[in-house]
Amino acid sequence: MKTENSKLTLIKIIFTFIxxxxxxxxxxxxxxxxxxxxxxxxxxxxIVLCFxxxxxxxxxxxxxxxxxxxxxGTGNQKVWDKYVVLGIVIGFIAWIVIMPLDAKRYEWxxxxxxxxxxxxxxxxxxxxxxxxxxxIENNFLSPLVRVQTERKQQVVSTGVYGFVxxxxxxxxxxxxxxxxxxxxSTYGLIIGLVLIFILVVRIxxxxxxxxxxxxxxxxxKNKVKYRLIxxxx
Numbered sequence: 001m002k003t004e005n006s007k008l009t010l011i012k013i014i015f016t017f018i019x020x021x022x023x024x025x026x027x028x029x030x031x032x033x034x035x036x037x038x039x040x041x042x043x044x045x046x047i048v049l050c051f052x053x054x055x056x057x058x059x060x061x062x063x064x065x066x067x068x069x070x071x072x073g074t075g076n077q078k079v080w081d082k083y084v085v086l087g088i089v090i091g092f093i094a095w096i097v098i099m100p101l102d103a104k105r106y107e108w109x110x111x112x113x114x115x116x117x118x119x120x121x122x123x124x125x126x127x128x129x130x131x132x133x134x135x136i137e138n139n140f141l142s143p144l145v146r147v148q149t150e151r152k153q154q155v156v157s158t159g160v161y162g163f164v165x166x167x168x169x170x171x172x173x174x175x176x177x178x179x180x181x182x183x184x185s186t187y188g189l190i191i192g193l194v195l196i197f198i199l200v201v202r203i204x205x206x207x208x209x210x211x212x213x214x215x216x217x218x219x220x221k222n223k224v225k226y227r228l229i230x231x232x233x
Contacts, residue, residue: 009062012069013054020050023096031100038117038183039100042124049128053135063151064135067142074144078209081145084202091195099180099188112184123178130171133160141168145206147213155216157223165207165220165227169199173228203227 024043031039057065070077072085102108134141137159140148147153160167176195180188207227210217227233 009058009065013058016054017051020047027096027100029100030097031104033104036100036104039104041121042179042182045124045128049131053132057135061135061139064139064141067140067148067151070142070144072144075142075146075148077144077146078205080205081202084198084205085144087198088195088202091191091198095176095179095188095191095195098191099183099185102187103180103183103185109184109186112181112186116181117184120178120181120183123174124182127171127174127178130160130167130174134168134171137161138168145202145209147209153214155214155220157220162224164230165224166203169203170228172196172199200228 024039024046027043028034028036028039033039054065057068072082103112138156138161140151140153140156142148164170173196176192177189180186180192207217207221211221
């Protein structure tokens, strides 16, 4: 039975790899230029980040990988969070579609300074750092807003979690701002800001749940003052 489960998990991961490849392929296809340098930089970044994270979890932390595969609506996920997840998915797809149309195919954004594109690339490097460290340091990093009582969830307060309370969301903020800056898309930046707003709403709701349902979180909140951005919020 254990072998069958391992094979099933491996099959799921292979399908996940194929699913991940669809996003950069769509980005490049919609751009109308398969030699779009900025598009390739983002695509390689995205693929490497996703693939290496999944492979790492498969080898080092299969319990967390299984948690990451939980479907919306399962595992006592908060009802309101189902709609938040749906909003993030729809927003992400719109973001991927609009950026290449804006920056390359139709050039709705006519000019983007090179310096801004470089800063966008730096933002993606920092984003990858916070994503990686979050996965490595937090064994309870669920994609759903829920308390994992079956896994005896505990507060994580070390590493990047001693920097801000939601470092993975910080990685998301850097992703949603850095990518359209790199690609040169004003409309992508606008959609990115909308996605960040959704993340902020999710953080507020998630923290209310954690304070009420996860032992030690209130003390952690007093210790690490900032939710997302140091000295800001």
